[in-house]
Amino acid sequence: MLLTGKSAQQTLLYLAFCIAILLVPLFLDDAFLLNKYSRYLVFAMLAVALSLSWGYAGILNLGQATTFGLGSYCMAMALKLGTVPVHTGSEGLPDFMVWNNVTELPWFWAPFHSTTFALVAGILVPATFAALLGWFMFRGRVTGVYAAIITLAAMVVVNLVIIDQQRFTGGFNGITDLAQFEVAGLSFDAYSSSTYYLVALCLSAVLFLSLAITRSKTGMILQAIRDQEDRVRFFGYDVALYKIFIFAVSAGIAGLAGMLYTIVMEFASPTFLGVPLSLSVVIWVAVGGRQSLLGAALGALIVTGVQGALSESETFLESWMLIMGGLFVLTVLFLPKGIAGAFEMLTARFQRQPAGQPATAAKPGGEAITHGEGA
């Protein structure tokens, strides 16, 4: 099976992508651009996370930003405690706590003095949150639209609580004025190639980890659940357990993306777990192709890239959101499998093989609500 099989081709494609993003700093010596591209790569990672749960398990998570934000806050708490005391007020307290008359470091802040703890928490806190939410939803056999609405509502709740608890979270302003991320003697300046490499390496690792999951037996069962949940249940599989698993993995990846985002942006804010970001992730994945991990990542890169370019140019400064919205509606209407789906169809036609399924075939997961049957 020397690089001929379909899966070997796929592996090569993924490898080529990872090498390509790792080579970028060799040709680019602009700190500002590197920072911008690191941001796009973080978004790509977030898109991969959603593709795992939405494309492969049929769980439309409208609250993907919740877990992203949780990861981001974990990292911000650690970096805030790492700042020199001048910035952190008396006795090592973060400045916003001093302004809010907090006299003692809250118990849940204290462990974040340790970077290792923060790194573990940044992945485990979102994953646990998702596992609990997933246990709650999937054990009760909540599917389709209702699952989407629950994830959305859960995000609004977390967002409201973070904004309300200003004394402990910095409230509306978030956590700003952070130290540089340092680990194992290396320090990562947000405007340098080191941070870019960190993000690119993490994205490559996440891509291959996700690819491995989707190719494993678990991945196959998840795709079966996406297409015909009841049938898989009748075979005796614990459907809820599989869904909870992938939901938690997706959340852990989103948490990692959140941590990297804080390193790149040098702050954490409640907008990181807001409705606009969460819906943007859905757009990226839909445009790129929800059933392809690489497609989702490319979708994020393309959409955020175009968005960045349009919003900076004079002529489109005002109207880029209008264009994005229009493009998105057209994608949903004509390319339900996104760019990856269109690409697959083209290559199939190019190789003169019988084109498998037309791109407009009925969507899996689309039958989640059978309408008019009293739920």
Place this chain on the structure above:
Amino acid sequence: MELVVSQLLTGLSIASILMLVALGLAIIYGVTGVINLAHGEFVMLGAYCAWFLQTQLGLGLIASLVPIFIILALFGWIIEALVIRHLYARPLDTILATWGIGVMAQQAVRLTAGGELRYVEMPAALASSVNIFGATESAYRLFILGLALSLFALTWYIYRHTSFGLKLRAITQNRDIASSFGINSARVYRSTFAYGAGIAGLAGALVSPLKSVSPEMGTTYVVDAFMVVVLGGAQSLFGTVASSGILGELTGFLAFHSNDTIAKALVLLAIVILIRFRPQGLFSARVRS
């Protein structure tokens, strides 16, 4: 006594606005199964129509209600014809498409009317306040309550007692069989969508004097309205009224004892827990399984 009545009135006032926004959403979702994330933007467009008619054409709020309903219904009609009708077989994709439409509507308004806050004046006749059992309530809020209830009654009448409503119910139960009996289901769907959009426009016009009008105002409404529909059960019009009543009173009560933010978070949490145990909603009777 005074406190209790004033608490109840605050809750009712929140409930009436919730109901106005949720009614259109419930009709659209209940009949066509479309998750209309652009509903908040329909509300926003209604509010901007009210602002435009008042400042540019000098039309009072009450006089502009009918034109606003017609404009938004027309808008809904066009959206359905262009986009939604292609997506009835893919309900989850309607979430995505309608959200894209919402983004476009927001940006279009920002480009034409500007991003700054706009204010709509309350009708002078309703600017006073009324005394009920010692508690005072603004006449305008009572007017909204009355109008919300009459709109509900009208919708219920159409649903139960007209031939259009009969067709609607037939399609809701089984679209294919209804179509084979000669009901033009595509037309019924389009009318339903237009009607729902029109009601959303009315909701926007009515809340515009109470809150400032901005391109982003729709986002807050759409999540709340979804909660009402989910709580009440999509198939039940009475469920929508009852659940907006419950949510309104609950939000008012919790907000009095803590603050607005915590109240909202607690209410959302309660609904999430409820969906887990009763996904069909509180008031939805099981039609068929």
